[in-house]
Amino acid sequence: MNATLSVASIPAEQARRRPDRVALIDGARRITFAELWLRARAQAAALIGLGVRPGDRVALMCPNVVDFPVAYYGILAAGAVVVPVHPLSTSAEAEYMLRDSAARLLLCHPVFAEAGHPAAAAVGLPCRAPDSLVAEPIASFVSRQPADPAVVFYTSGTSGRPKGAELSHLNLVMNATVNAFDANDVRADDVALGALPLSHVFSQTVSMNSTWRAGAALVLMPRFEPAEAIRLMVEHGVNTFHGVPTMYVRLISAARERTSLPRLRLCISGGASLPQPVLEAFEETFGARILEGYGLSETSPTAAVNQPIFGSRVGTVGHPVWGVEVEIADPALAERIALLPAGQLGEVVIRGHNLFNGYTGNPDATAAVVVDGWFRTGDLGVKDTDGYLRIVDRIKEMIIRGGYNVYPSEVEAALLRHPGVAAVAVIGIPDEVFGEEICAVVVPSGPITAEDVLAFGREHLAKHKSPRRVEFVAELPLGPSHKIMKRKLKEQFAAR
Structure with missing residues (x-):
């Protein structure tokens, strides 16, 4: 294959098209797209100087501060693969991810040194603070092929040890593009709040990559606190919020103590089922409708969402996003996929450009969930005659x-x-x-x-x-x- 593609093209293109526009707000700091890309290229040069080569895994343990996107795109610009380490990971959990992913280096922000440094030492890896890597910026990003791995996300490990879901450059660029321009109508003058950890696939794709794919601004929040989130949204004119249901519940409660609330245009919920009472209370309090979506680490993540072109339907996660198929299959058949007609309860299965490469180093686990080209989600759902998908629950729950x-x-x-x-x-x-x-x-x-x-x-x-x-x-x-x-x-x- 001669085609090339890189997730690093997201900030690179905005630096070319909108160099002076503010991309990132972190406290009192304002970072333009030009500056963001310059810093990422400098980080890439430093990594290359440390011996990082295309395809190498570089782990990243960092909160929602400027260092995260700089290191993230720097790793990708060097042609390497990002392995995000959850910010709440213990040293033992971080050690497992470093070892399982065959990481070559850990970039660890000082606030996570207590867990990150011992983990790297146990595996015999060098450990560096992201802001300590300084070098003359490389001219541009290292080209990769579309199917090459870009990021390895570790699943939450609801059964057994976490598995590393390997997502390609094609997976992530397409998901960011579809989220921005087909599913959610992201606009260049939008301002989004990055309150979910950027180490998580939902935040990384929907809050960061999709926002910057459209040329919009992102306000970073290192740790979600509802009252502070409302204050930041009001101060910076945030009109876009992405969160999981528990965050919306806490925002509703915190709003009772505030006299000024943000004017939100686009609110997306994912990660878990959104109870209808929460949706109704949020709309009454903030005057904004939450659009519920659905996805998993293995699907980059967005597979379906309530979209403007179809209209939203309460209690559903809308329609599949552009280029992705989401159907209902017989959960009793483990060896093959047998699709069920509309209205029948079964297992949600997915295929499309968003489907991951597989679990790193674990072909048996991959074969267990990818059957006949479809990804078996382990979720129970129903698809109605209008094409709206309703998630009922996890099969295991x-x-x-x-x-x-x-x-x-x-x-x-x-x-x-x-x-x-x-x-x-x-x-x-x-x-x-x-x-x-x-x-x-x-x-x-x-x-x-x-x-x-x-x-x-x-x-x-x-x-x-x-x-x-x-x-x-x-x-x-x-x-x-x-x-x-x-x-x-x-x-x-x-x-x-």
Whole structure:
């Protein structure tokens, strides 16, 4: 193949087309596209000087500050592959990712030195701070072929150890382009808030690459705090927000204490199912509709989203994005894909330009999820006759109580309508009689008892779906991408 392509072309092209436009706001700092690309090329030169060659894996452990995009595009400009390390990773977790990815070098921001330095030492890797790499900038980025790996994202490891999903330059450039111009109508004068960790695929593709693909500006937030997020959005005229459902819940709560709110035009939710009560409360509070989307690390990530051309439909994740097919398959057939007609519940399967190369160093795991050219997501969904996709739940999170299938997201959506429930996670716990019992783990927003929750469940849910047990917590455990870690809750409450 003679064609070449690089994710580094995203800032390179904007530096050529809009050199003086502000690309990045980090506190009091304003970075233009020209300056961003100059710094990235200098970082690339320094990496090449350290012996990094095209195809080498370079790990990056960095918060949402200027150093992240400079290092990210610098690694790519050198022709190397980025391995983002989750900002909340322990030293042992970071060590596993470094070893599994066969990384050659770790770029570690000083705030993560306590975890990053021992991890690099354990693997025998050099460890450098991103801002310590200075050299005469290279003229342009090193060309790569479209299928060459660009980034390796480690999955959250809901079952077993995390796997490195290898995404190509084609995967990421296409997903950024489709998100910006086909799915979400991103405009050059938009200002987006980068509140999700840029080490996560949702933030990296949708918040950073898509925003800059359109020539818009990005305001970085190192750690999401809802009140501070609102202040930053008002101060900088942010009109675009990307987040997961837990972030929208916290923004709604924080808005009650603010007299001034941002004027949002584009809000995208992904990463987990968005309960309808949250969508309704956010629209009432901020005057902006949330467009729910769907994707995974293995799909770059966006596979489907509510899009202007089709119109949005509450309770769905919209239509597949341009060039991508999303269908429903029989989940009982492991060896082949048998597509189901509209209206039938089954496993969501995906194919298109967004499908990953595979799990790095793990062909067996890749073969288990890529069947007949389709990626098996492990999610249950339904596609209606109008083409809208509704995600029901993770297959592995489905609760089977006395032979009945119970989907936690449905129970959570019902309980969130109780005024005393600020947040809730529904889990299945072992039960001698029914196999599994339904447990609601609740973060209260005011005075509320377990019986209040149980009675509300009985009133609004079928008998086999209503919780039989309630636990109260001050907060739900969240992973690096602000998704609820239900596995931890199961471990905590199953033992009681």
